[in-house]
Amino acid sequence: MSLDGGELLDSRQPLDSDEGSLVAHRTLAGSVLWWRVALSVAAPTLDDMGEGAHGVIIGGQSLKELRSDGAVVRRALRGLLRGRAVSVDTVPGARHQEVPEGYTNLGSIAYRVTDPAATWQIIGFDMVGIATDGQAAVIIDTGTWPYAGHRPDHAEFERARLGGVGLLILPHTPRTEQYVRSYSSWLCAGDGPLQGREIEGARERPDRPEFRLHRVQPVPLSAEFAVTGWVEGGEWRDPSDLEAARTLLAARYDLKLGLWDLARNSTLRDALLHPSPVEPVAPGVAPLPATAVSRAKVLAGELRSHQTERRESKETIGAKLANFGWVTRGHETGAEITLPLREWVGKFEPFTLLYLTLSITERRCAVSVADGMDGQMTATGRYVTKHWRSLAEIAAPDTCLAREGRTLWRCAGGWADALDWEERVAAIGTRTKAWFHLFAALGEELADRQGRAEAREIAKWVREGWPADRVPGMRP
Numbered sequence: 001m002s003l004d005g006g007e008l009l010d011s012r013q014p015l016d017s018d019e020g021s022l023v024a025h026r027t028l029a030g031s032v033l034w035w036r037v038a039l040s041v042a043a044p045t046l047d048d049m050g051e052g053a054h055g056v057i058i059g060g061q062s063l064k065e066l067r068s069d070g071a072v073v074r075r076a077l078r079g080l081l082r083g084r085a086v087s088v089d090t091v092p093g094a095r096h097q098e099v100p101e102g103y104t105n106l107g108s109i110a111y112r113v114t115d116p117a118a119t120w121q122i123i124g125f126d127m128v129g130i131a132t133d134g135q136a137a138v139i140i141d142t143g144t145w146p147y148a149g150h151r152p153d154h155a156e157f158e159r160a161r162l163g164g165v166g167l168l169i170l171p172h173t174p175r176t177e178q179y180v181r182s183y184s185s186w187l188c189a190g191d192g193p194l195q196g197r198e199i200e201g202a203r204e205r206p207d208r209p210e211f212r213l214h215r216v217q218p219v220p221l222s223a224e225f226a227v228t229g230w231v232e233g234g235e236w237r238d239p240s241d242l243e244a245a246r247t248l249l250a251a252r253y254d255l256k257l258g259l260w261d262l263a264r265n266s267t268l269r270d271a272l273l274h275p276s277p278v279e280p281v282a283p284g285v286a287p288l289p290a291t292a293v294s295r296a297k298v299l300a301g302e303l304r305s306h307q308t309e310r311r312e313s314k315e316t317i318g319a320k321l322a323n324f325g326w327v328t329r330g331h332e333t334g335a336e337i338t339l340p341l342r343e344w345v346g347k348f349e350p351f352t353l354l355y356l357t358l359s360i361t362e363r364r365c366a367v368s369v370a371d372g373m374d375g376q377m378t379a380t381g382r383y384v385t386k387h388w389r390s391l392a393e394i395a396a397p398d399t400c401l402a403r404e405g406r407t408l409w410r411c412a413g414g415w416a417d418a419l420d421w422e423e424r425v426a427a428i429g430t431r432t433k434a435w436f437h438l439f440a441a442l443g444e445e446l447a448d449r450q451g452r453a454e455a456r457e458i459a460k461w462v463r464e465g466w467p468a469d470r471v472p473g474m475r476p
Contacts, residue, residue, distance in 0.1 A: 001027075001031075001033070001220040001221075001222065001223035001224070001225070002220065002221050002222045002223070003027075003218040003219065003220060003221065003289055003291070003292070004066070004072055004218060004219040004220075004221055004291065005218065005289050005290060005291025005292060006291070007218070007289045007290065007291070009024070009027070009218065009286065009289065010281060010282055010286075011024040011027065011028055011171065011172055011173050012024075012172055012173065012174060012177065012228065012281045013174070013281050013282050013284075013285075013286050014174045014285045014286070015285065015286050015287070015288050016285050016286065016287050016288055017288060018216075018288065019175075020144070020148035020175055021147075021148065021173035021174050021175035021176065022144065022148060022216075023216045023217070023218070023288060023289070023292070024171070024173040024174075025142075025144060025147075025148070025171050025173050025175070025176070026216070026217040027217055027218050027219075027220065028142070028171035028172075028173070029059055029060060029142035029171055030060065030062065030063050030064050030217055030219070031063065031064065031065075031219070031220045031223070031225075032063045032064070032065040032075055032080065033065070033220050033222075033223045033225055034171065034220070034223070034225050035063060035077065035080055036080065036225075037225040037226065037227075037246075038140055038169050039080060039081070039082075039140075040246055040249075040250045041167070041169060041227065041242075041246055041259065042055055042138045042140055042167070042169060043082055044246075044249055044258065044259035045137060045138050045166060045167050045259060045260070046083075046119065046137050046138060047258070048258045048259060048260060048261075049137040049166065052117070053137040054116075054117075054118065054119055054120065054121060054135070054136060054137065055119065055120050055121070055136060055137060055138035055139065055140065056120070056121045056122075056123065056136045056138070056139045056140075057077070057085075057120055057121070057122045057123065057139075057140050057142075058123045058139065058140070058141045058142065058143045059123075059124075059140075059141065059142030059143045060077075060124065060142065061076060061077040061078065061122060061124055062074050062075075062076065062077070063075045063076070063077055063080075064217075064219045065219070066219065066221045072219050077122075078122075081119070081120050082119070083118070083119025083120060084115070084117075084118045084119050084120070085118060085119065085120035085121075085122055086113070086114050086115045086118040086120070086121060086122065087114070087121075087122050087123075087124065088111050088112070088113055088114075088121055088122065088123045089103075089111060089112050089113075089114055090110065090111045111123075121136075136166075137166045137167065138166060138167045138168075138169065139161060139167070139168050139169070140169045141161060141168060141169070141170055142170075142171060146179065147170070147173075147175055147176045147179040148175055154182070154183050154186040154187070157183060158183070158187075172228045172229055177229060180229070180231055181236075183234075184231060184234045184235065184236065187234035188234045188235075216288060216289070216292045216293060216295075216296045217292065218289045218291070218292040226243050226246075226247075226276065226278070227239045227242050227243040227246055228243075228278050230242050238278075239278055240275040240276050240277050240278060241263050241264075241269055241273060241275060242259075242263040243276040243278070244263075244269075244273040244274060244275050244276045245259055245260075245262040245263040245269075245273060246259065246263075247276060248262070248272060248273060249262070314328070314337065314360055314415060315328060316421075317337070317360060317415070317421060317425065318337045320421065320422070320425040321337060321358070321425055321428060321429070323429070324339075324425075324428070324429040324432045325339055325340070325432065325436075326338065326339045326358065326432070327339070327340065336357065337357070337358040337360070338352075338355050338356065338357050338358070339355060339356040339357075339358070339432060339435075340352045340354075340355045341353075341354040341355055341356065341369075341435070341436065341439050341443055342354040342355075342439075342442075342443030342444075342446065342447060344372075344447060344450055346450065346451065346454045347454055347458065347471075347474050347475065348454065348457075348473050348474055348475060349473070349475065351372050352372050353371060353372055353443065353446050353447060353450060354369070354370075354371050354372070354380070354439060354442060354443050354446055355369075355370060355371075355372070356368065356369055356370075356408070356435060357369075357370060358428070360414055360415050361414045361415075362414045362415060362416040362417075363412065363413065363414045363416065363417065364410065364411070364412055364413065364414050365410070365411055365413060365414060365424070365428075366407055366409065366410040366411075367407070367408050367409045367410075367428070367431075367435075368405075368406045368407045368408060369384060369406050369408055369439070370406065371446060379442070379445060379446065379449070380406070380442065380446075381406065383439075383441075383442045383445075384402050384405075384406055384408075385402065385403065387402070387438060388400070388402035388403045390438055391408050391438070394408070394409070394431050394434045394435065394438070395408060395409040395410075395431070398410060398411035399411065408435065409431060457471070458471050458474075
């Protein structure tokens with residue numbers, strides 16, 4: 001492909017300092033040209049599966065292309081899709097936590113499909129396990145999980161991306177191919193000998209550049225994208241027949257033939273197809289595209305300035321809230337402003353049992369509730385849901401999302417806005433008193449739970465012969 005900086009790039013060739021193939025991955029994932037080729041395989045596959053078949057898309061939805069006047073512009077992925085597309089709704093989740101009715105809880109997130117009859121279900125970010133409904137005919141995955149990692153979990157990949165799926169389409173990069181080959185070896189071995197091992201070559205980590213590689217995203221101005229890899233049953237196959245079938249059907253809309261029938265049927269292939277051999281990958285390691293690197297360095301500098309400004313603003317706001325009991329921590333990496341509601345001091349290490357967190361983004365402020373207990377998040381979630389009307393009254397006239405999650409208060413205006421912060425802090429301070437009162441009962445409930453859990457822990461060690469006042473982990 002020819003890039004906007006004038007460079008030529010083969011996405012399958014390793015790039016200098018890019019061990020995770022993030023540059024090539026993002027370049028393909030954000031390219032209109034790449035998506036047209038991916039959909040030229042996905043669309044006929046959906047047609048072959050018959051009425052009601054649907055596909056899943058995982059990854060970003062913003063693409064870049066060259067306009068006729070030479071400008072590079074953004075374009076929505078939905079404009080390329082044939083058929084109705086719906087986004088998958090998500091809410092914060094947690095293991096052992098109740099989630100709204102109709103949602104599936106995955107642990108860190110819960111999700112639901114708003115319209116199962118839609119042709120495409122779109123998930124706008126990398127998500128483990130969310131695509132496994134056992135019904136998707138096609139998944140187009142432009143996320144980086146788990147392909148850019150160093151210790152692949154092949155069983156989780158199989159469950160999350162291949163369970164009941166007819167076809168999985170991925171950007172072809174060195175890292176993606178490396179991962180798929182490691183999965184194929186694991187699959188063919190039968191007993192998972194590669195489970196949890198590092199991908200070959202992952203130990204050789206070059207010095208990281210001063211900018212973030214995930215921000216290096218060249219734009220292909222022209223490209224010869226094609227099917228360059230085909231794996232079936234754990235075996236790599238010659239993709240030339242599949243590519244020839246794809247090319248023919250893309251050019252001949254009048255042909256009423258199935259893509260996979262054409263690619264697999266020797267009689268049809270001999271009569272209609274001219275094989276398209278895959279060009280070999282250029283040897284060696286290519287340099288990172290200079291134009292994209294320059295652009296990334298500028299963005300990195302802007303980000304550092306942005307983060308510094310954000311940290312300083314949050315620390316100033318946090319200092320104003322200190323009079324109401326809020327605490328600011330983490331000055332080096334970005335201030336976190338929290339309000340301890342209930343502390344726990346028992347036989348073991350003390351910790352904050354229940355607390356609020358104030359998040360301040362560039363354009364918004366929000367307060368959420370959390371607890372520090374393992375396995376007790378159900379109690380907090382249930383409590384918030386039960387008292388959502390009272391929490392909404394406290395948040396009024398601003399937004400309260402206590403029915404859907406743990407966000408107690410949210411309003412427009414953040415650290416980058418010209419707000420009257422004295423007024424904003426005073427409003428938070430007034431609500432703080434109400435939150436303290438409302439969550440007192442939950443604090444007592446969690447303290448009772450923690451006391452019983454601590455007693456069980458001590459009893460376990462006593463049964464093993466330890467003195468009750470000197471069990472492991474107990475404070476002197």
